Amino acid sequence: MKKEYEKALKKYHGLLTKQEQLLRVALYLLLNLSEDTRTELKMRNKNIVHLLVKTLDRDSEELLVLVVSFLKKLSIFLENKNDMAEIDTVEKLAKLVPCEHEDLLNVTLRLLLNLSFDTGLRSKMVQADLLPKLTTLLGDEAQRQIAMCILYHISMDDRFKSMFAYTDCIPQVMKMLFDCGEERIDAELISFCINLAANKRNAQIMCEGNGLKMLMKRALKLKDPLMMKMIRNISQHDGPSKNLFIDYVGDLAAQIGLKEEEEFVIECLGTLSNLTIPDLDWELVLKEYNLVPYLKDHLKPGSAEDDLILEVVIMIGTVSMDDSCAVMLAKSGIIPALIELLNAQQEDDEFVCQIVYVFYQMVFHQATRDVIIKETQAPAYLIDLMHDKNAEIRKVCDNTLDIIAEYDVEWGKKIQSEKFRWHNSQWLEMVENRQMDEAEPYMYGDDGEPFLQNGDILERPDLFYSADGIIPADGAISPEFYTDYQNGDLLGPQGFPSSSLTDGYGQTGVTPARPATAYGFRPDEQFYYGYTASR
Template structure:
């Protein structure tokens, strides 16, 4: 029957296909070399003549391909090559037929639709066979070199394609996405845009494999951003409870700031909070809450209108001693406004945890980190009455102990330095309130000694300078800070031109405030700025012995009296006149 007309060949191959579905018949069929040779020949010669015939034969070989032991036989008859050629040809013909359908409104349109349906089934069988054969990595490499990625993505260009074709295409891409080179190729062919058009996906199997593929792709930052821009967040959020991969994907997307805002308008927070409060939340679920709590509206939703959500979280923290939940609270506390004021009744308990020492002097790693997170939370709260807390917990003495030079010299590990930095951040928060800032002024010597010792640590320097800045904002305290023995002004002048932009900016802001209140400091700032902008010229003059300078804080003769025209150089009128004169000669 295999040597007769197409109809008989189709009928006989259909019978053989039924036999090949029974695993007990596979080996006997493959051992018949004449039969396999005939099927391979017909596939090569006549596949264009009948979709049914081509589908039957490729389906027979597909059943063989489920067994790795038989892959060499398929390779011997070049079945993989034949399937790839069929796929390439039919995809080109598919494009032509789709155009025909779009302009043909006659009774022939139904025939076109049926033909495309059969075509898609044939392509899906061929791709399934090729997918099975990629168990051999060498075959996969060959297929990639033959542009299989582009072919698979072309199969996804029509969301109305048959389910079998969409499933095998996405599964194939999922396997290929394990290699960075393939992900780059997929990115070039706009894979996220194509996958986004498939949503909403009604079929559970297809939706599951699409989400798995998106998760693999989400480790590329560009593709992750494209997913957010394509609205994937709102598509996957409803399936959090049904699919673990969906949770993992949403975590990846929650890294993006726009995704955090989009999650606000889904049920994600309600679902995650329900899991969290019922002790069913995974670490990934908690991590999603950590990320999205950085968005102010999400933080407010987590807290609830009356703060009941926040209360439940804090109670859960002390019940379970969960560091991840503490990180959620830390991110909520970073927002000013109503959500931060909800912490007020919990601050004493958090502060007690942050400041307590280990019993018997023993080091408990977990407790140290727990206390550290509590300190991170309270160091962000500026809505509480810090004066009463300072008195209740003897915070000034505790801060002195942490800032004591002898204690600082003993800090060797990163966690101890983190504590020190957080203590300084706490001081900066406290100093925003006048009465609390007044109690911090006597600690200026501690801060300047620490500044000198940790001058290579930009974060530490930044936080210390910020403490000075917050104290200087209070007019009645600025003079006592700047005029004390700590020489705060000298440090600020020195750091005004620091290579770290945020440090130099905050020093400049602090000194500007002081200069507005003091003519002496205004003049010192002018001198320092003059020295900075003319450093090269001053160095040259000094080398020639024409000018003897000292630091801006020196009591020696004023640099302006030694530099001819220095007053004019700092005068805006002089600068504008010089600029205008230059314009007159420019042409």
């Protein structure tokens, strides 16, 4: 019985070898014929992709090299790539990584690189546990470049950034960075590092030991804007890593105002703008490096590229959290310059949001609050922006106007009136435009007198929402604040949110959060093996 089994097994292996040889010859022929795209289209219509993916289950390395090469050639066309996405192509390719056959490993990685441009397939690669395998290949000089390109694509997805912290990827890429010396860093390597630094845990690992010191030393010595962009991403995260930047504030500030490359200055400004550290003496920094004239000069429309002007506005918003800095900036005439810039860039939501945020910071301080309220028309601009189509702008405007209304009675009435008029615009239009005749009894009181009594509707406090002990009977606030109270939002004196309470960003009034910029940083997602599209 055993002899018969061995004989049958030997015969089976012989047939399998012949079958694989036949398949190899047939596929070589098809591969050569597919050089003509019309012929390739006919093959695609005959379901060639599915047949090739099934062949990946074979053990012959020579046959697998041919099959994977054929799939790589097909993968450059969207239709073929979609066919591969519908079946378990990535899962079968993951079994081939790593492997002893160098040519097979190389062509498999190249196919995975082609497929990694698709966000859904990137998710499948993570689920197939390719991340640690690709990280291991960073140590193989022959496969390092392709593996890094695939990892770069995976790092574009926010959900997957945090997974790199659970591999030895970050220590490896940091070593590669430092090994470059003063040579130019490969674009793939620095781009990969920039993406990784956008995750808080990754940034902390990068800063371990002398990591941040070495990065700063290289960036400042070579004036490398991409390295500084990586540092800027690291500086965005609150926690221990941000406090490490206190030692480098002077070095960064010294780059501003020098005749450096504009891209490098933009990144230096962006890094400084992220340093919302309570212990940092911004007044000393502004004076020692004479930054106020530079900031004011670069607020003029057309004085520089828009990216640089925007970073200057963000920088002003950061330093304005400090009372003495806000006063210094107000005295230098920066507020009128901001209003002029607001007029020039009113169609750019990013500019508008950041300029309004500067006003928001400045109204916290008595000295600058008086300048904004009494000496400029900033509140009028804010009222116009209250109903902007951009939700972030509306949020910052509302928070700023609430503080202004709390401290200035006249503007408070105007703001209250505008809010009430906006929320009731349709009803007010009906009341003002419709003829009030006797056929419409609901427009009159029980005694036949019109409700309006020839007066302004806004002078009728009895028509306002009311709540005993909560909202004044004189109608000192608008209806939206009644809704806010029902939702559990706290109100300050006179029915307006107090500047000492929590603001619209979930931060305290002392250290409000800056609006997110278009720079590209997004909050990290939880660690999970799922899929999401990213930048």
